[in-house]
Amino acid sequence: MIVSNVSFGCTKANSAWCVSSKDGHLEAAANRSLSPTGHLIVAVCLGFIGTLGFSNNLLVLALFCRFKVLRSPINLLLVNISVSDLLVCVVGTPFSFAASTQGRWLIGKTGCVWYGFINSCLGTVSLISLAVLSYERYCTMMGTTEADATNYKKIAMGILLSWGYSLLWTLPPLFGWSSYGPEGPGTTCSVNWYAKDANNISYIVCLFIFCLVIPFLVICYCYGKLLYAVKQVSGVNTGMGRTREQRVLLMVVTMVICFLLCWLPYGIVALLATFGKPGLITPEASIIPSLLAKTSTVVNPIIYIFMNKQFYRCFQTFVRCPNPSFTSSFRSTSKTTKPGQKSRKVETNNISIAVASMGRPSTFIQNRTNSNGEQGLSVKGSKPVVSLVAHYNG
Template identity: 65%
Template structure:
């Protein structure tokens, strides 16, 4: 989202920042064209077309699954829905306009449309980033809390969702009231915050936006998932082979999440800082459009990573395709209000009459890992819904499930 270097008559030989400023005065009539070649505009249009189409399909499918299957309506899945809704709004309110502008080689909906576009897409993008941070914290607190999850308690997640939107509004409303402003970016086919103005007013806003809307969510995600990995590694003493597989799976998920976050948003942040603090003309239109397109790919990637790699959603997706009921599995609930009874000494009790058994789970807090069909006897486990104690006992998440039949 770098402010555009537009090509205006009589402006070609001037400083690109001055050209961009001149371009803002012509937004109302849409009388300027972008600095990209027709081929460049075509490539951008094709990329945005794919992003908009698949982002719309992926996020709509997530919402359909959530509405159709009751088993998906858990608190933590509600947070996943918030991410999908914000990404879906980007696909509906943003991508079509930038796609149309790229096909025509100029911005089409005027200056007010540019301001609206910049505000709406910044709002939804920051909501998505903050929601990812809230999701990581919820998974971390669920595993480390000394209480069992409660699938009927939506208060904690609802507060997290409200906070994500309120936090985003705090940082996207100021440009509408004079703290920086929204304008053209990149080659002039999209709009966002003015990254190139060298005033103290604009620079102070950009610094705060970079720290509190990009760096802070990233640090929260890394910290929370790092703590989860540390907790999982403590399980090795109980079942080395099982915990190693769990650890490898969680590590793979964490690496994918962090890498996709960085791929989508880090180039965008770097280009914004270069445009803000670098000399005028340092960021070319060709270079600035790449980070903007990468940031929009998060609308396609987020549903794949956070939803379709979730076993519960994947089972429901298979059931939707096959027009049948989803396979039953256990569910790991995501809130922490119901007290959990410790199951110490269970190894000495022998077989029990009930059909309950404890299954050791060390995951990212995703609902519903499929539980194998075990016998009626209880295997020795350690209750690990509690945080690590001073005697360095392993931390595990215990899950009580009922065998079918």
């Protein structure tokens, strides 16, 4: 994430513009450019990322529009993530792809500033939305709020928060607190990671803390609590509890690892470019984290959408003609859940189990006596989106 060290119209008819020495830019971009083969590899990677990201997120929006069962408040947050990722694939990736095919930036200084701003804004929207999603799941799971499939107000506030918070931290470079400019080999643009003055460093530090560290801590805390609650339930019913614990553990670990792989390298390299010696980060080293950050547009729909059974069932129905039994089962499951259903509690053997539903569909747990006369727990309907929270009353 080094800002390219040249200016438009300064040397050659290539990608960058000259920047004064007070910004710390003393080298020509031609000396910091990738080889033709390197540009070609980056272009191929951007082509795959842009195509897959666009397809995956467009499919998510198509499913949301096609199936009414998906139109619950919590799913609006998932749609918000897909919208921001889709916009990155539409208004961002094509320009960096075209620049990589030519080995130079193609749409001028104003285009570079616009590209840096819009991609930073949309990337931050996605990050904050992931944190808001984890917090909403935490609140529902812990019972601090009741699940209500008709209450869109809280989710709408979360969506507005993600966009407002993003604008709060990505508009300042347009008004003099840091700046946007070319990065790496000069075929993409972002925040000026390279300048060493106090104005720029203060912005980089704040951006790193408030737009990367804090969302990551919120995600870890909320999903850690969710996993702990599932572990508690695993002692109530070994079969169901262990299966749910393993599934939630896999989901949480996958989300945290992918979050770190996509965004942590970008943040670390940005800090090294800001605080390290000039020339410490090579163009090759700077472009890799940038590509990893862009892969979040591909990964997010897979983790947060297609690992969601509700979305996956709709996806199966969408891509193939289902058999009659599947269709009737799917429809009956959708109809059994009423929009106004809340969290429910069941008492059995001094154990209170709170069933937390994050929206449709809800889960009902009741006592059942087996052939041996023993009482146990059975689950009817579809499985909950969040988890079960058990409290011992003994």
